[in-house]
Amino acid sequence: MNQIAYALNLAVVLCELGFETERERCVHRAQEWLMRLAAEGRSACHWQVDQNGYCAIGQALAVHDQQLGIAPQAEIRKADSILKARIAKGDVIRVSERN
Numbered sequence: 001m002n003q004i005a006y007a008l009n010l011a012v013v014l015c016e017l018g019f020e021t022e023r024e025r026c027v028h029r030a031q032e033w034l035m036r037l038a039a040e041g042r043s044a045c046h047w048q049v050d051q052n053g054y055c056a057i058g059q060a061l062a063v064h065d066q067q068l069g070i071a072p073q074a075e076i077r078k079a080d081s082i083l084k085a086r087i088a089k090g091d092v093i094r095v096s097e098r099n
Contacts (some may be wrong), residue, residue: 001038001047001095004057006083008034009092011064013079019067023060030060031093038095 008031015024033053041047049057068076086092 001034001041004061005031005034005093005095007064008057008060009086010079010083011060011067013082013086014064014067014071014076017071017075017079019071019075020063023063023066026056027060027063030057033057034095035093 008027011020011027012024012031015021015027033056037047037049037053071079083092087094
């Protein structure tokens with residue numbers, strides 16, 4: 001789940017940098033689903049993604065893939081650096097696998 005969270009966070013930053021900007025809401029919606037699913041997974045002690053969450057997250061990961069296909073490597077590295085700074089500040093979605 002942490003890798004999915006990282007990909008969604010990176011997609012948000014790439015949207016902010018101008019790549020697939022019009023799809024940013026789709027990515028935020030997926031982040032909301034991921035956080036909900038993570039909370040439910042922690043309380044139930046297992047991870048289960050329902051159809052709506054799967055579709056929302058899948059669509060956002062498709063945006064992420066498209067971004068990686070069109071953004072120059074320098075912009076991807078810039079987005080990654082921005083994301084790492086946000087992670088250090090705690091300004092991203094995070095998924096903890098521990099109860």
